[in-house]
Amino acid sequence: MTSISESLRIAQAPRVDLTAGGDDAIASSPPRRQRSSGSIWRMRLEIAALAGPALVVFVVFVILPVGIAAYYGFFSWAGYGPATKFVGLQNYVTILQDNTFIEALKHNAMIAVLSLVIQGPIAIGLALLLNRKMRGQSVLRVLIFVPYVISEVVVGIGWSLMLQSHGAVNGFLESVGLGALKQDWLSNPSIAIWSLMLVITWKYIGFAVILFLAGLQGIPEELAEAAAIDGASYWQIQRNIVLPLLGPTIRIWAFLSIIGSFQLFDLVYIIWGQYVASTAGTSTMATYMVANGRNAGSYGYGNAVAVVMFLISLAIALLYQRFLLRRDADGAISGRKNS
Amino acid sequence: MSAPSLAGRLPAPTHRRRKLSITTPVIYFVALVLVGLILVPVAYVILGGFRSNSEITVDPSGFPTTWQVGHYIDVLSSEVFWRELSNSAIAAVTTTFFVVGLGLMASFVLARYQFRGRGAIYGLFAAGLMFPIAVAITPLYILVRAFGLTNSLAGVIIPQIAFALPVTIIILVPFLQAIPNELQEAAEIDGCSRIGFFWRMVIPLSTPGVITVGILAFVASWNSYILPLFILNGEASYTIPLGVQAFASQYSVDTAKVLAFTSLSMLPALVFFSLFERRIVGGLTGAVKG
Numbered sequence: 001m002t003s004i005s006e007s008l009r010i011a012q013a014p015r016v017d018l019t020a021g022g023d024d025a026i027a028s029s030p031p032r033r034q035r036s037s038g039s040i041w042r043m044r045l046e047i048a049a050l051a052g053p054a055l056v057v058f059v060v061f062v063i064l065p066v067g068i069a070a071y072y073g074f075f076s077w078a079g080y081g082p083a084t085k086f087v088g089l090q091n092y093v094t095i096l097q098d099n100t101f102i103e104a105l106k107h108n109a110m111i112a113v114l115s116l117v118i119q120g121p122i123a124i125g126l127a128l129l130l131n132r133k134m135r136g137q138s139v140l141r142v143l144i145f146v147p148y149v150i151s152e153v154v155v156g157i158g159w160s161l162m163l164q165s166h167g168a169v170n171g172f173l174e175s176v177g178l179g180a181l182k183q184d185w186l187s188n189p190s191i192a193i194w195s196l197m198l199v200i201t202w203k204y205i206g207f208a209v210i211l212f213l214a215g216l217q218g219i220p221e222e223l224a225e226a227a228a229i230d231g232a233s234y235w236q237i238q239r240n241i242v243l244p245l246l247g248p249t250i251r252i253w254a255f256l257s258i259i260g261s262f263q264l265f266d267l268v269y270i271i272w273g274q275y276v277a278s279t280a281g282t283s284t285m286a287t288y289m290v291a292n293g294r295n296a297g298s299y300g301y302g303n304a305v306a307v308v309m310f311l312i313s314l315a316i317a318l319l320y321q322r323f324l325l326r327r328d329a330d331g332a333i334s335g336r337k338n339s
Numbered sequence: 340m341s342a343p344s345l346a347g348r349l350p351a352p353t354h355r356r357r358k359l360s361i362t363t364p365v366i367y368f369v370a371l372v373l374v375g376l377i378l379v380p381v382a383y384v385i386l387g388g389f390r391s392n393s394e395i396t397v398d399p400s401g402f403p404t405t406w407q408v409g410h411y412i413d414v415l416s417s418e419v420f421w422r423e424l425s426n427s428a429i430a431a432v433t434t435t436f437f438v439v440g441l442g443l444m445a446s447f448v449l450a451r452y453q454f455r456g457r458g459a460i461y462g463l464f465a466a467g468l469m470f471p472i473a474v475a476i477t478p479l480y481i482l483v484r485a486f487g488l489t490n491s492l493a494g495v496i497i498p499q500i501a502f503a504l505p506v507t508i509i510i511l512v513p514f515l516q517a518i519p520n521e522l523q524e525a526a527e528i529d530g531c532s533r534i535g536f537f538w539r540m541v542i543p544l545s546t547p548g549v550i551t552v553g554i555l556a557f558v559a560s561w562n563s564y565i566l567p568l569f570i571l572n573g574e575a576s577y578t579i580p581l582g583v584q585a586f587a588s589q590y591s592v593d594t595a596k597v598l599a600f601t602s603l604s605m606l607p608a609l610v611f612f613s614l615f616e617r618r619i620v621g622g623l624t625g626a627v628k629g
Contacts, residue, residue, distance in 0.1 A: 050445065053444070054441040057504070058463075061498045129366060140373070146612075149609055151608065152564055157584070158381075161383075166399060175401075259471065263474055266565060294477060303477050303478055
């Protein structure tokens with residue numbers, strides 16, 4: 001887990017590390033000195049006072065719920081009073097045998113893959129575009145981030161009004177003479193997931209672009225200049241120098257995108273609601289959890305779904321880290337020996 | 340040191356000097372299409388609020404023929420809208436304040452103190468990145484209820500602080516590490532304690548990072564949906580996202596009014612963001628630099 005953050009930190013591994021001792025897990029701290037025992041206690045007190053509050057809030061509200069979910073997941077519990085009806089693994093058996101859940105999981109996986117395939121190339125292209133000198137560049141940079149700042153509820157309501165069968169999209173198609181292309185964008189099960197992908201791409205592409213822009217700025221301009229002097233074309237420079245150096249940033253983005261796809265809730269719940277989502281083929285594990293847990297009054301079951309989601313996320317994170325992020329931590333070009 | 344000082348400024352790319360002049364129009368065309376794709380849905384919501392329902396029914400994708408401000412005035416003069424706005428504002432400002440405060444304190448320790456377990460604590464916070472709030476919402480609700488905080492803004496604010504801490508710490512730690520040791524040594528020689536150094540040097544020097552994490556925390560809180568959905572069940576404590584959704588289902592036939600309400604609700608986050616936009620890239624650059 002450390003190395004995920006580590007790679008975030010060194011997402012620009014190729015940069016020559018000027019700070020000494022950069023191979024420490026958390027690099028370059030003030031030099032250690034001999035201190036009297038009084039000052040050691042004083043330091044411990046400072047550490048506790050400064051880091052304590054954040055640590056307590058974090059452990060109680062982020063880590064503890066995982067334990068709570070694991071506990072109640074073994075019970076059939078309506079959410080009130082003490083949980084007494086212990087059912088063992090029954091909840092988990094039910095989840096894994098429930099076709100609705102399996103469908104939801106498939107949708108999650110599909111959304112994760114499609115997000116990478118659709119957003120990745122577009123976002124890299126846009127980041128390269130926005131990284132060159134052009135008129136209106138700063139305006140474009142603001143605009144591309146606008147959808148990310150607008151809340152999921154607003155995005156969901158706006159898009160669902162536009163995409164419904166008598167909505168603006170169909171109205172527009174009709175008025176430009178393409179009435180034949182009119183669709184039930186939201187309710188047709190073979191189209192709905194693509195409509196969802198459209199909304200997701202619109203909403204989250206700005207985040208990817210901003211991350212890539214930040215990554216591009218860390219690439220030394222001298223490299224591109226040197227290549228240009230050697231006669232490399234713009235595209236050769238991007239292809240052979242910029243993209244490889246942007247690799248770590250891309251892998252971090254991909255990780256955040258995959259995790260986000262497996263937790264997707266807001267947009268689906270707002271556009272399709274809890275019941276329509278499964279018939280339209282856009283339900284996700286999170287909407288399944290809410291519909292069959294809280295809304296059905298089965299908190300034990302809901303907690304078991306939470307545990308399953310948690311384990312799936314954990315497995316993905318560990319696999320991803322093992323096979324992709326490790327390379328970053330090893331510092332391919334800088335020759336650093338991390339992790 | 341380079342990270343904080345460069346923040347907020349984007350170096351002009353110097354490669355590609357004035358060749359292939361044919362590509363320039365293509366680039367501007369792509370940029371124009373892009374702007375259109377981004378803005379059309381936003382424009383639809385804002386313009387729709389100026390139309391009448393019969394207009395929307397007859398021609399869903401058209402412009403307002405007569406600009407009607409009635410829906411906007413209705414919303415702006417409704418008590419519900421302002422109450423939800425102030426609930427959201429209270430939640431967002433409080434969350435941001437504590438996220439920045441607690442995050443800065445913890446990051447300072449993680450960046451500049453040497454003690455056993457430092458790596459473990461950092462790893463623990465980093466692991467939080469893997470668990471967005473959606474995965475924990477069911478047990479989190481049980482926990483918040485056990486504290487007696489359901490239906491209160493505190494029940495939304497405290498978990499939001501907890502879930503914002505991982506990103507905050509991961510962005511801030513590199514910033515604080517970039518402050519040269521010489522600065523701290525000089526401060527110590529002048530009789531400044533570590534805490535004094537924190538107050539007088541670290542806080543001013545980390546401003547770009549603080550602004551970035553502050554914006555991220557503010558926007559996340561302003562837009563937060565699943566947590567208020569579970570915690571707040573009385574209309575009096577609704578925040579804007581819940582209010583927008585309730586309004587949309589209550590007035591589902593009155594599309595224009597829903598659009599007016601929706602567009603007014605997205606304004607504050609947009610204004611807040613556009614004020615600080617330049618700082619975001621700067622702060623993230625600091626974070627992805629070693």
